[in-house]
Amino acid sequence: MxxxxxxxxxxxQREYEPQEVEYTCPxxxxxxxxxxLYDYDKVSKRISKESLAKNSDYSIWRYRPLLPxxxxxxxxPLHVGWTPLYPAFRLRRKLELxxxxxxxxxxxxxxxxxxxxxxxxxxxxxxxxxxxxxxxSTGNAASSWAGVAASLGLKSYIFVPQTAPQAKLAQxxxxxxxIFPVKGSYDQAFDLCIEASRKFGWYNRNTAYNPYLVEGKKxxxxxxxxxxxxxxxxxxxxxxxDGCILSGVFKGFADLFHLGWIGRVPQVIGVQAxxxxxxxRAWKSRKPLEPVEPKTIADSISVGIPRNGVxxxxxLYRWEGRMVTVTDEEILEAMRILGQESGVFGEPAGVASLAxxxxxxxxxxxxxKNKVVAIITGNGLKDVSAALHAVSMxxxxxxxxxxxxxxxxx
Numbered sequence: 001m002x003x004x005x006x007x008x009x010x011x012x013q014r015e016y017e018p019q020e021v022e023y024t025c026p027x028x029x030x031x032x033x034x035x036x037l038y039d040y041d042k043v044s045k046r047i048s049k050e051s052l053a054k055n056s057d058y059s060i061w062r063y064r065p066l067l068p069x070x071x072x073x074x075x076x077p078l079h080v081g082w083t084p085l086y087p088a089f090r091l092r093r094k095l096e097l098x099x100x101x102x103x104x105x106x107x108x109x110x111x112x113x114x115x116x117x118x119x120x121x122x123x124x125x126x127x128x129x130x131x132x133x134x135x136x137s138t139g140n141a142a143s144s145w146a147g148v149a150a151s152l153g154l155k156s157y158i159f160v161p162q163t164a165p166q167a168k169l170a171q172x173x174x175x176x177x178x179i180f181p182v183k184g185s186y187d188q189a190f191d192l193c194i195e196a197s198r199k200f201g202w203y204n205r206n207t208a209y210n211p212y213l214v215e216g217k218k219x220x221x222x223x224x225x226x227x228x229x230x231x232x233x234x235x236x237x238x239x240x241x242d243g244c245i246l247s248g249v250f251k252g253f254a255d256l257f258h259l260g261w262i263g264r265v266p267q268v269i270g271v272q273a274x275x276x277x278x279x280x281r282a283w284k285s286r287k288p289l290e291p292v293e294p295k296t297i298a299d300s301i302s303v304g305i306p307r308n309g310v311x312x313x314x315x316l317y318r319w320e321g322r323m324v325t326v327t328d329e330e331i332l333e334a335m336r337i338l339g340q341e342s343g344v345f346g347e348p349a350g351v352a353s354l355a356x357x358x359x360x361x362x363x364x365x366x367x368x369k370n371k372v373v374a375i376i377t378g379n380g381l382k383d384v385s386a387a388l389h390a391v392s393m394x395x396x397x398x399x400x401x402x403x404x405x406x407x408x409x410x
Contacts, residue, residue: 003042004068007034007211010311018068022128023209030194033311034211036068040258049261052226058082060116060219066255068215069123076148078109080119081219085227085373091341095361099371101233102354103224104344106379110171112300112350113220113245113377114144118205120216122148125203131155135205136193138186138241138299139168140349140378145205146177157202159189165299165383185294187305207242208308214248221252224373225262232262234370237360239352239377240270240323241301243279243312249375250315268321269365270312271356273298273328279306280323283316297328297386300349300378322365326355332390334358335380345380347387353377 006015009025009032016025016034025032046065055062060081064071086102108115118141125133135145136159149156158172162181172179182189190206197204204210225232232253240246246268253265272280276294281287289309294302306312315321326334331348334355338344346354353374360366380387397403 001068001070003038003046003065005037005039008037009034010314023204023211030209031310033208033308035311036211036215038066038255040255044259049230060119060216063219063222066222067120067219068212069120070127073123073127076119076122076151078115078119078148078151080108080115082223083107083220085224086342086344088342088344091338094337094341095358096368097361097366097370097372099234099369101228101371101373102338102342102344103220103373103375105220105375105377106344106346106350108144110140110144110147111379111382112140112144113217113375114141115148116219117141117213117216117244117248118144118148120212121145121205121210122152122154124210124212125154126152128203130203132157132200132202133205134158134193134197134202136160136186136190138302139164140300140382141205141207142177142179143168143171143175146172146175149177150175157196157200159193159196161186161189163299165385167382167384186303187291190307206307207244208311213244214251214308214311217245217248218252218255220245220375221249222256225253225256228371230262231371232264233266233373235267235269235366235372237269237271237353237357237372237374239298239301239349239356239375240272240279240312241276241303241306241349243270243306243308245377246270246321247308247311247315250319250321254319265319268316268319269356269360270316270321270323271352272323272325273301273331273352274325275328276302276304277325278304279309279312280325282309282313283323289313296348297389298331298348298352299383299386300347301352324356324359324365326352326359330355330359335387335390338376339380344376345387346376347378347380347382350376350378350380
């Protein structure tokens with residue numbers, strides 16, 4: 001793994017060899033999240049645009065030299081990554097944005113972008129010789145982690161708030177996970193999970209606490225650039241909870257920029273729900289993060305204490321990103337628009353990106369000439385009850401043609 005130079009703490013800036021630490025900075029504790037730094041000269045000798053053009057492995061592992069894993073480490077059998085990037089022509093016409101693309105990451109194995117992080121995380125678990133793994137999640141990261149663990153025969157222990165959507169809990173149980181529904185918030189489940197992993201020796205996937213998750217999530221940016229034939233979009237919209245995906249998108253484009261494959265990093269715009277917007281408030285005020293009591297229909301971004309907040313804010317400032325907030329009503333409207341105009345079914349957190357784009361268009365933050373990508377991070381079947389808030393269920397009819405005609409008139 002000599003392509004990785006060091007792991008660097010975002011707080012104290014101290015650097016560590018990968019074998020020195022497992023999770024966070026020993027000096028700064030849980031808040032001292034670590035960033036993976038690469039030797040780009042070594043990376044460039046192992047991968048190029050030309051080699052990618054000849055690579056028939058259309059998954060995240062096509063970017064293996066740019067990931068923090070050993071050359072001979074086994075990978076999970078599930079196909080993760082290379083999800084569709086749709087031109088979405090009808091949606092383009094509706095929004096009058098001819099350069100719009102939809103990146104549908106709900107097409108991953110467990111139906112969310114989190115599979116990218118879990119795939120890399122599980123490889124690191126195997127490299128550590130782990131047989132039991134754990135994480136805390138609002139749902140998607142948990143089901144993703146349990147799914148990739150099951151594909152390799154690893155036992156998973158999952159902590160979720162008891163309010164997690166039933167569909168996500170069902171996934172966990174089907175994957176054979178031992179779940180602990182916590183009587184409290186995601187943030188309480190997160191802290192309990194860390195305590196349990198230390199007590200029982202489970203390998204921990206928790207967002208930001210594990211330094212390798214951003215590296216898995218950055219592959220969505222690598223794919224976007226390659227799928228657009230290395231013509232970088234002007235703006236990329238992504239939903240934000242803990243801030244890990246946001247940093248991942250920045251990191252992917254930054255890696256390509258440092259390799260000289262692209263000439264600039266696009267403006268990445270993070271979207272938070274108004275009821276759970278601590279990162280937006282900190283970015284807007286340029287003040288330190290303050291916890292909030294989250295309240296939003298978008299459970300996957302219902303986060304009161306963003307665990308990757310320091311890195312996410314740093315990336316926003318460094319690369320001139322932006323943040324916007326959207327209401328739950330705007331999220332539900334975006335679900336309808338996305339489904340009816342493109343045939344893509346996104347969960348509330350997944351379509352917050354599109355809701356943010358629609359708001360940004362309305363407020364003049366996006367020009368009609370811009371090339372824009374909205375990342376849909378999760379499939380709508382993850383939370384059907386929320387989807388039903390976006391539509392009206394019709395009354396049942398009698399099995400007669402007359403009843404059909406009457407219903408059409410109504």
